[in-house]
Amino acid sequence: MNHASRSTDLLNSADPRRALELTTTRRQLFGKAALGLGTAAMAGLWGRDLLGGAASEPSEGLHHAARAKHVIYLFMSGGPSHHDLWDYKPKLKEMAGEQLPDHVRDGQRLTGMSANQSNGLPLAPSKYNFTKRENNDRGVWVSDLLPHTAEVVDELCVIHSTFTEAINHDPAITYIQTGSQVPGRPSLGAWLSYGLGSMNENLPHYVVMHARTNYAEQSLFNRLWGTGFMPAEHQGMLLRSSGDPVLYLSNPAGVSRQDRRAQLDALAALDEAQHEQFADPEVLSRIRQHEMAYRMQTSVPELMDLSAETQEVFDLYGDDAKTPGTFAACCLNARRLVERGVRNVQIFHRGWDAHGNLPAEHESQCKDIDQGCAALIKDLKRSGLLDDTLVVWGGEFGRTAYCQGGYRPENYGRDHHPRCFTTWMAGGGIKPGITYGRTDEFGYNLADDEGNPLTPQPSRRRGLVARCISTIECHDPAHCLASIIDA
Amino acid sequence: MELTLARQRCSSIVPQPTLVARGFPIRVQLACYGGWRIRSSGRRPCVARCSRRSVAGPGCSQNRLGLASWLTSAENPLVTRVLINSLWQRTFGHGLVRTPEDFGLQGDQPTHPELLDWLAVDLRESGWDMKRMLRQMVTSRVFKQESRRREELDDPENRLYARGPRYRMDAEMLRDIGLWAGDLLDPHMGGEGVKPYQPDGMWIALAHPASNTKRYERDHGSLLYRRSLYVYWKRTSPHPMMTIFDAPDRESSCVRRTRTNTALQSLALFNETQRVEIARAVAQKLLLESDDDHERLDRLYQSLACRLPTDRERGICLQLLTQMRERYEQAPGDAEALVSAGDAPRAESLPVQELAAWTQLATVVLASDVGLMVY
Numbered sequence: 091m092n093h094a095s096r097s098t099d100l101l102n103s104a105d106p107r108r109a110l111e112l113t114t115t116r117r118q119l120f121g122k123a124a125l126g127l128g129t130a131a132m133a134g135l136w137g138r139d140l141l142g143g144a145a146s147e148p149s150e151g152l153h154h155a156a157r158a159k160h161v162i163y164l165f166m167s168g169g170p171s172h173h174d175l176w177d178y179k180p181k182l183k184e185m186a187g188e189q190l191p192d193h194v195r196d197g198q199r200l201t202g203m204s205a206n207q208s209n210g211l212p213l214a215p216s217k218y219n220f221t222k223r224e225n226n227d228r229g230v231w232v233s234d235l236l237p238h239t240a241e242v243v244d245e246l247c248v249i250h251s252t253f254t255e256a257i258n259h260d261p262a263i264t265y266i267q268t269g270s271q272v273p274g275r276p277s278l279g280a281w282l283s284y285g286l287g288s289m290n291e292n293l294p295h296y297v298v299m300h301a302r303t304n305y306a307e308q309s310l311f312n313r314l315w316g317t318g319f320m321p322a323e324h325q326g327m328l329l330r331s332s333g334d335p336v337l338y339l340s341n342p343a344g345v346s347r348q349d350r351r352a353q354l355d356a357l358a359a360l361d362e363a364q365h366e367q368f369a370d371p372e373v374l375s376r377i378r379q380h381e382m383a384y385r386m387q388t389s390v391p392e393l394m395d396l397s398a399e400t401q402e403v404f405d406l407y408g409d410d411a412k413t414p415g416t417f418a419a420c421c422l423n424a425r426r427l428v429e430r431g432v433r434n435v436q437i438f439h440r441g442w443d444a445h446g447n448l449p450a451e452h453e454s455q456c457k458d459i460d461q462g463c464a465a466l467i468k469d470l471k472r473s474g475l476l477d478d479t480l481v482v483w484g485g486e487f488g489r490t491a492y493c494q495g496g497y498r499p500e501n502y503g504r505d506h507h508p509r510c511f512t513t514w515m516a517g518g519g520i521k522p523g524i525t526y527g528r529t530d531e532f533g534y535n536l537a538d539d540e541g542n543p544l545t546p547q548p549s550r551r552r553g554l555v556a557r558c559i560s561t562i563e564c565h566d567p568a569h570c571l572a573s574i575i576d577a
Numbered sequence: 578m579e580l581t582l583a584r585q586r587c588s589s590i591v592p593q594p595t596l597v598a599r600g601f602p603i604r605v606q607l608a609c610y611g612g613w614r615i616r617s618s619g620r621r622p623c624v625a626r627c628s629r630r631s632v633a634g635p636g637c638s639q640n641r642l643g644l645a646s647w648l649t650s651a652e653n654p655l656v657t658r659v660l661i662n663s664l665w666q667r668t669f670g671h672g673l674v675r676t677p678e679d680f681g682l683q684g685d686q687p688t689h690p691e692l693l694d695w696l697a698v699d700l701r702e703s704g705w706d707m708k709r710m711l712r713q714m715v716t717s718r719v720f721k722q723e724s725r726r727r728e729e730l731d732d733p734e735n736r737l738y739a740r741g742p743r744y745r746m747d748a749e750m751l752r753d754i755g756l757w758a759g760d761l762l763d764p765h766m767g768g769e770g771v772k773p774y775q776p777d778g779m780w781i782a783l784a785h786p787a788s789n790t791k792r793y794e795r796d797h798g799s800l801l802y803r804r805s806l807y808v809y810w811k812r813t814s815p816h817p818m819m820t821i822f823d824a825p826d827r828e829s830s831c832v833r834r835t836r837t838n839t840a841l842q843s844l845a846l847f848n849e850t851q852r853v854e855i856a857r858a859v860a861q862k863l864l865l866e867s868d869d870d871h872e873r874l875d876r877l878y879q880s881l882a883c884r885l886p887t888d889r890e891r892g893i894c895l896q897l898l899t900q901m902r903e904r905y906e907q908a909p910g911d912a913e914a915l916v917s918a919g920d921a922p923r924a925e926s927l928p929v930q931e932l933a934a935w936t937q938l939a940t941v942v943l944a945s946d947v948g949l950m951v952y
Contacts, residue, residue: 186696274829294840309785311813312826320825321835333776337817339842340851343917344933349904350847353941356897360945363889369726370743373946375838380944383843 103152157519158480159289160428163436164421164463166455167263168173168308168443169511171489171504172450176512177250178231181531182491183213186499189213194534194543201257203445204494204505213532214493214502217449226523235456238464244523245476246514247469251527251536254487254508259308259443264484264509267314276318279434283324290431291382292389294336297427298326298436301417304454305441306426315436326436329423331415335394339387346474348389354380393426407465421462425469428479442485446495446503463571467516476517484513491532510536649701650806657697659877662687664707666695666833668714671735671745677832688736716905719949724952741950745836748822749805750951755943756802758880761859761921763799769790770809771800774850774919775816801920802849820844854919856943860935861924877939882947894938901934935947 108392173179190211204211218233225244232240239246256262261271269274276284284297298315315326327336334340341350358377365373395418396412403422404411409417420437427435439459444451463483470476488511489504510529516522528537604619622640632639632647648656659680664673673693676684687693693740700710703818714720721740730739746754756762772795784791790811797799808816815826821841825831844851861871874894878886905912912933915924923932942948 239687268750272829306781309788309813310783312783312815312820313813313828316826319831322837323839325820327841330776330778330782332778336844337776337821337841338848340848342850342915342918343912344911345937346911349901349937352897353847353937354901355939357941357945358894359893360890363887363893364946367725368743368952369728372745372836372838376843379838379840380843383840383847386840386844399914431715459626 098183121123121518136344138520156266157477158517159478160475160480161279161434161518162424162428162466162479162481163278163434164440164459164466164481164483165267165436166438166442166483166485167310168259168305169262169485169487169489169506170442171216171448171452172216172250172510172512172529173214173300173489173491173504175233175235175456175530176231176447176514177247177510177533178222178233179219179491179529179531179533181214182213182533185213186215187497190532190534194530194532196535196543198509199257201505204490207494208495209496210496211490211492213491214497214504214508215499217502219343222227225525226521227525230525235452236460236463238460242464242467242516245471246516246523247520248512248514248525249527250512250525250529252484252488252511252513253536254511256487257506257508259310259486259506262310262506263308266486268318273311273313274318276320276324277315277325277326279315280320280324282315282434284320286433288431289433292385293393293427293430293432294386294499295323296436297329297432298327298432298438299329299331299423300415301418301437301439301458302331302415303439303441303458305451307440307445308443310438310440313457314438326434328388329394329427331419335525336386336390339390341387350384350387354384358481366539384492389430393430396422405468406469408461409463416462417458418462418465421466422469423474425466425475428432428470428471430474433525444489444503445505447501448489448503449501470517478518480518482513482522483515485511487511491534507534509534606818643912649850654694654697657701658693660707661693661696661700661710662833664714668711668720669738669742671742673832682782684703689738743950745838745949746951747781747834748819748824751949752805752818754881755852755855755859758943758948759855759921760862761802761855761858763802765799765803768807771807772796772809773801773816773818779817780811780814797920808916816911818845818849818851825920838914843944847940850919852943853915856922856939857916857918857923857932857936858921859939859943861927862930863939864927864932864935865924870898877942878947881942894942897941898934898938901937902930905930905933 102119173182177256190213195211200211216233218235220231220233221240222229222231223240223243225246230243230246230248232243254262254265256271258267264273265271267277279296279298288295298316300310315328317324329335330337341347357380361373361377364370394414399422406424407422410416411422413419416441417427424435424437439455441455441458456467467476467481470479470481487506487508491508492501493506510533528541529535530537530538530541530543536545538544598710604621606619607617609617624639624644627645628647631653632643647653658674659677662672662674662677662680666677670689671701673687673689674680674685675688678684690848700706703709719738720741722739724732724741724743730737732739735742745751753762772793772794775793777793780793781791805819808819810816810819810827812826812828820826821839822845823834823835823837859877863876867873867876871891874886874891878890879883909930912929915936916929916931946952
């Protein structure tokens, strides 16, 4: 049956408006999509009623059985030091202050910041103690900077072998959020919104929060939660901690909710009159969006109102969570968002770029995030949401084993280090309590099981999600995924 | 002699482009990997290998001038076709080639190739007169058609142009039309970018501490009402009233915008400070220019839609007006609060409750199709 005759059948059906809507939807879908749509994804997406907008199950029409329904991405902007948090290297203590051996660097280009240091590249062990914590695998070393997170390592998959090719923040963070070092592509959240839609008709698909920090650098960019070439509706919505939580959410002074209701009723009547005359389905779409906005005017304040949470919850997250805009508050909001069906939540925490003065800065940073991270995992787990929610933690690159600037055991800095760093994932079908991958004894290169340095061979088949969240070194992608995903 | 002196005087005021200033072929040194110290041997200007054979023949030098001559020659249809397609897209909502970002064999074929070519030749022969071409398009029979969908035709995307265009205005147009309707628009051309109202803290949340665009200081006076073309554009944090309405962030080229309908747009149309100000200015204008509600409604629809309201639209508007009048009679404080939004001067002679009621109505009409669409 060709396109034309099917359309005619529908046009002649009992409800011409409905028929036209169906036809137009399909055509507009093909017309508006910047890319060709995979039929499998489309079947799942458009299975829902045009006007009813029932939420779709994530596995409908997809290639694989999905485990995660939500993602919470805790992004540590600036590049946290794996040496001081997750990747314990006693070798550095042995060789404290000595030059990084040439064979370890193996000719890798250095940044302009460390290439010409008068003191060369002195190795800098972490000043912090590491403890080996038990998990469901061979245990994992965690530094004293993360006491709370250390308690939940049996839920985490700690990945030591994350790496990237970008050396500086802008390309590195753009790469990890959009899959390309060059701006212009949609963000991960936009892809998820486009591919999987929303589970909640009253809240946006994709929410972004910025957590407070004492070290407000490096800059962030709209494109990190942007849509690139895709329609603007997939853009991440900022949930702000001061003023209106969502831009333009509140009615202006002198306009009540009842006024807005009366206005929207009048608007719908005008739009319907237009629709009857012009039969443009965009009008109906606009009416729906006005109604969603009206619902958001109550659903968002309800979301942000933490008074319903018990003191026990604040004990879990820390009292910080009572202050809007802190990382802990963002984590609590993230749990609430996921509870309400929001698919993709990202929290950006700036300030990890410790070129100098690392101990003071990282101590402050960890104090910001540690309890919140652990609380989020525990909270999701006890609410039964952890199985459906993929939680990801990490930055855009790691930090060097050598010191940037003058080295002293109690104070040092580290430069950018893309070749290896640590991230962790939890929930959403990830095997709990394991570690994956390792680095060499200097924490400088990826390493095989014997500790011999490996050159990263990025898999060409890695999917966008893997590319965006972390680039995991693995010779055998199937083995890698099998290792970290709980079948 | 006089001519030489005059020319020298000119050159000292107006910078001469390199191609014109130098009469001899220049040699360029290539900086290897961008390093300023490491230079390769000199190269002569040349066009890309793929164009070399085309940019050949008399009068075509193997340099940018030659390339420019070839691109604009009568034998080369590409530039004119692309320009026509772009202009057609702006006028009709869709180009004759619907994939301007892939203009060529990899994209859509033109729906009307003969028309495209005819217009392309016409543009060139008129002396590349874009204004004339635009006038030609908007005075054409095609453009003047009604945009009601024709149920008897299976052409929902209007590829056959059996009806007139109908599309939502770009972000910039939307703001400009609103300002114009309220007699707020400052038509002054040129000059510095301007900063309209913006929610607090948007820039500082993202900025580097050393950034000189850390803090957003909004403008005052007539600068608030200049055309949106002049809105200051920080690409990593563009003005939300632009991006919410599908303006691209300009970090990469965009030749075709999406046109979306989102809840954020709804919130923006009703709650954003300048939209409220615009509604108040429109209401003010209507109240000052006429005493009669019906006449006021007529003027509103005439200015936004170039037509009178239908009876149905009139009924809906008057009903809302009645509701709002009652509402603000009972709460003059709320009326005062509403009409105080924005810096634009308020006509003190108008009763506050009446102004508030009409502001509410104007907001609704501006958020309906007549305020949003070209149709």
